[in-house]
Amino acid sequence: MGIAAAEPLPRGLSPQDTLRSRKQAATRLAIRRAAIELGLAHGYDSVTVDMICNASGVSARTFFNYFGSKEGAYTSPRKPLPGDAALTAFIAGGSSGVLTGLFDLIAGTFVEAESSLELFQARHRLIQQTPELLGREKERISETEEIFVGYVMERFHHDGRTVRDTPDLADEARMLVALVSGALRFALQKWAAGNFSDDRAHLVESASALIKRITGNEHWP
Amino acid sequence: MGIAAAEPLPRGLSPQDTLRSRKQAATRLAIRRAAIELGLAHGYDSVTVDMICNASGVSARTFFNYFGSKEGAYTSPRKPLPGDAALTAFIAGGSSGVLTGLFDLIAGTFVEAESSLELFQARHRLIQQTPELLGREKERISETEEIFVGYVMERFHHDGRTVRDTPDLADEARMLVALVSGALRFALQKWAAGNFSDDRAHLVESASALIKRITGNEHWP
DNA sequence: TGCATATTTGCAGGAACTGCAATTATTGTT
DNA sequence: AACAATAATTGCAGTTCCTGCAAATATGCA
Numbered sequence: 001m002g003i004a005a006a007e008p009l010p011r012g013l014s015p016q017d018t019l020r021s022r023k024q025a026a027t028r029l030a031i032r033r034a035a036i037e038l039g040l041a042h043g044y045d046s047v048t049v050d051m052i053c054n055a056s057g058v059s060a061r062t063f064f065n066y067f068g069s070k071e072g073a074y075t076s077p078r079k080p081l082p083g084d085a086a087l088t089a090f091i092a093g094g095s096s097g098v099l100t101g102l103f104d105l106i107a108g109t110f111v112e113a114e115s116s117l118e119l120f121q122a123r124h125r126l127i128q129q130t131p132e133l134l135g136r137e138k139e140r141i142s143e144t145e146e147i148f149v150g151y152v153m154e155r156f157h158h159d160g161r162t163v164r165d166t167p168d169l170a171d172e173a174r175m176l177v178a179l180v181s182g183a184l185r186f187a188l189q190k191w192a193a194g195n196f197s198d199d200r201a202h203l204v205e206s207a208s209a210l211i212k213r214i215t216g217n218e219h220w221p
Numbered sequence: 222m223g224i225a226a227a228e229p230l231p232r233g234l235s236p237q238d239t240l241r242s243r244k245q246a247a248t249r250l251a252i253r254r255a256a257i258e259l260g261l262a263h264g265y266d267s268v269t270v271d272m273i274c275n276a277s278g279v280s281a282r283t284f285f286n287y288f289g290s291k292e293g294a295y296t297s298p299r300k301p302l303p304g305d306a307a308l309t310a311f312i313a314g315g316s317s318g319v320l321t322g323l324f325d326l327i328a329g330t331f332v333e334a335e336s337s338l339e340l341f342q343a344r345h346r347l348i349q350q351t352p353e354l355l356g357r358e359k360e361r362i363s364e365t366e367e368i369f370v371g372y373v374m375e376r377f378h379h380d381g382r383t384v385r386d387t388p389d390l391a392d393e394a395r396m397l398v399a400l401v402s403g404a405l406r407f408a409l410q411k412w413a414a415g416n417f418s419d420d421r422a423h424l425v426e427s428a429s430a431l432i433k434r435i436t437g438n439e440h441w442p
Numbered sequence: 443t444g445c446a447t448a449t450t451t452g453c454a455g456g457a458a459c460t461g462c463a464a465t466t467a468t469t470g471t472t
Numbered sequence: 473a474a475c476a477a478t479a480a481t482t483g484c485a486g487t488t489c490c491t492g493c494a495a496a497t498a499t500g501c502a
Contacts (some may be wrong), residue, residue, distance in 0.1 A: 020468060059482050064459065088253040097440035127488095138363060139356040142406070158495070164454065168431075174260050182403020185363070186396050208442055210389075210396040215436035219318035220427055241448070241499060248450095269488065279450050285490065 003058075017213070028066055029119075030056040035073040036122050044074070049137050056178070064072050074123065074133055076140050080109030081147065091154045098155055102148065102180045103187075104204045110188060124144040124192045148177045233424040249287055250340075256294040257343050264352040265295070295354055296366065297361050301330030302368065303356045312375050319376055320432070323401045325425045326406075327362070327369065331409060338417075345413045355410075369398045404428050 034055035036048045049070050053060050067073045082090070082105050090105045127133045152173040163169050187207045191198055198206075255276035259268045270291050274281050288294045303311070303326050311326045348354045373394040384390045408428045411420055419427075 018341060018469080024480085030366070039358045049459085050457085060454090060459090061483070062481055065481080068459090070458065094439060096442070097438075099439045100442055107383035113225060135357075135363065139360055142359060171411070172431055172435060174411075176435050177403060178403040179400055179432065180403070180434065181406070182399040182401070183396060185402070186399035190392070190395075205442060207396070209392055211400065211436065212439075212441045214320060214393060214397050214400065215432065217318075218320045218433075219316060220433045221317070221321055221426060239500075242499090245449085270490090281490090282452070283450055286450080289490090292487065314497085 026063070027056075027058060031058060031063060031066060032073055032077075032123075033119060036119065036126055039074065039126045040122060044126065044133060055068060062172060071133065072135060074126065074130075075136050076110075080106065080140070081144060082106075083108055090151060091145070091156060092156050093158060097158075098152065099176060100204065100208050101155075102152060102176065103183060103207060104200070105151070106148065106180060107187070107200055107203055121196055124196070128189070128192050138185050141184055143180060145174075145177050148180075149173045149184055152176055179211075183211060245335060248277075248279060248283070252279060252284060252300075253294055253344075254285060256338060257340065257347055260295065260347045260351070261343060265347065265354060280344075291356060292354070295347065295351075296357055300362070301327065302365060304328075304331050308372060311372065312379050314376060314379060318399060319373065319380075320397060321425065321429050322376075323369065323373060323397065324404060324428060325421070326372070327405055328408070328421055328424055342417060345417075349410075349413055359406045359410075363403055366395075366398050366402065370394045373397055400432075406431060 031052060035047065035052045038051055038055060047070075049060055049063055052070075052073065053063050056063075063073070086105055086108055090101050093101065127137050149170070153170065156169060156173065161169060166172065183206075184207075187203055191203055252273060255275045256268065257418060259272055259276060268291075270284055272283055273291075273294065277284075282354055284294070307326055311322050314322065317325075348358050370391070372390065377390060377394065382390060387393065403404050405428075408424055
C-alpha cells in the first residue's frame with residue numbers, strides 16, 4: 001500500500017491499480033468536479049443531486065454509493081490522518097513543542113491527496129460561502145480528535161510523562177487537542193480567506209505566535 | 222423584555238404573557254420532551270418527525286414551524302449569548318484575564334433558560350450518544366464567534382490596546398475566541414460526561430489550570 | 443360582538459436518501 | 473478464448489424530511 005509508483009509494476013503486484021480502481025477514481029473526481037462547479041455557479045442550496053448526476057454522467061444511486069450524502073461530495077474526501085513519517089516525527093518530538101507539533105501535524109493532513117490544487121481551492125471557496133458546509137468542514141476536525149488524543153498520549157509517554165506523575169494526563173491531552181482544534185479552525189479559515197497563499201510553515205508560525213502572545217498576556221486565576 | 226417576573230404584571234403591560242405565548246411555550250416544550258424521550262428510547266436515527274408529532278399532539282407542519290428541522294428539536298434552544306450584566310463585567314475586566322473571562326462568559330450561556338434541568342440533562346445524554354448531534358452541538362459554539370470577537374475587541378479597547386499598537390489585534394481576538402471555543406468543547410463534554418456535577422466556577426478553574434499548564438510547558442518556536 | 447391578526451393544520455410536491463435486485467463490466471481460472 | 477465469479481452500476485419503489493400555499497381555527501382588540 002505504501003509502494004512507490006515511480007515505475008509501473010506488473011499488474012499482479014498492485015491490487016490497487018486495476019481498471020476498476022482507475023475508473024472509480026475518475027468517477028469520483030468527475031462527480032466532485034461537477035458538484036463544485038455547479039455549487040459555485042448556482043450556490044450550494046440550489047444544486048440538486050440530479051443536477052450533479054447529469055453533469056457527471058452517473059446515476060443518483062451511484063452518486064450515493066460514492067458519497068453517502070449530497071454534502072459528502074463537498075466535504076473533505078477522507079478523514080484527515082497523518083502519514084507514518086509525520087506521526088513518527090511528532091511522537092519523537094525533539095525540540096518542537098507538543099502544541100506546535102500537533103498543530104503542524106494536523107495542518108499537514110489538510111494538504112490533501114487531492115489530484116488538483118485548483119479543485120481544492122475551488123472547493124474551499126464554495127465552503128467559505130456556505131455556512132452549512134463551513135460548519136460541517138469544521139466538524140470534521142473534531143471527528144479524529146480521539147485518535148489525536150492517542151498520539152498526544154504517546155508523545156507524552158515518549159517525553160517521560162506518566163499518569164502516576166500527572167493523574168489528569170489524559171485530560172491534559174484532550175484539552176491540548178481541543179485547543180489545537182480551535183486554533184486550526186481560525187487558521188484554516190484565514191488561510192482560505194487569503195486564497196491559500198501562506199505556506200504551511202508560516203501558518204504554524206503565525207498561529208503559534210498568536211497563541212504564545214495570548215497565553216503570555218493572560219492573568220491566570 | 223428584561224422585566225423580572227417575580228410578580229405577575231397586569232396583562233396589558235406584558236405583551237409576552239398572553240394565552241398565545243403561554244400555549245406556544247407549552248407546545249414547544251411538549252415537542253422537545255417527546256423528541257428527547259423518543260430519542261433516548263429508540264435512538265435519534267430511528268425517531269421520525271411523525272413519531273414526535275403523535276407523541277406531542279401537533280401536526281408535522283407545526284413541528285417544522287417551531288423547529289425548522291428534525292435536528293432543531295434536539296439542539297440548543299437559542300443562540301447562546303450572555304446577559305447584559307455578564308457582558309458589562311467582562312468588558313470592564315478587572316483582575317481577571319481575557320481568556321479566562323471569555324471562557325466564563327461563554328460557559329455562562331450554557332446554563333440555559335431551560336425550564337427543566339432534568340430535560341437539559343436528558344437532552345445532553347442523548348447528544349453524547351449521537352455523533353451527529355454532538356458534532357452539531359459543538360459547532361453551535363462557533364455560530365456566535367463573530368459576536369464574541371466583537372466583545373473581545375471591546376475588552377481590548379477598554380484595556381487600552383489599539384490596532385495602531387498591535388496591527389493584528391483582530392486576528393489576536395479571533396484566535397482567542399477560537400482557543401476558548403476549543404477549550405469549551407472539551408470542558409462541556411467533560412461536564413456532561415460527569416453528569417453536570419461541577420459548578421461553573423470549577424469548570425472555569427480546571428480548564429484554566431490545564432491551559433496554563435499546557436502553554437507553560439510549550440517549547441515555542 | 444365582530445373583525446383583525448396570529449397560529450395551526452392539511453395537502454401536494456420536491457429533494458435527499460435507502461433497500462433491493464437486475465444488469466453490466468471487470469477479473470480470474472481453465 | 474470461454475466461462476464463471478466478483479464487483480460496480482443502475483433502475484425502481486418507497487420513506488423521510490422539508491417547503492410553499494391556503495384553509496381552518498384560536499386569540500386579541502375595539
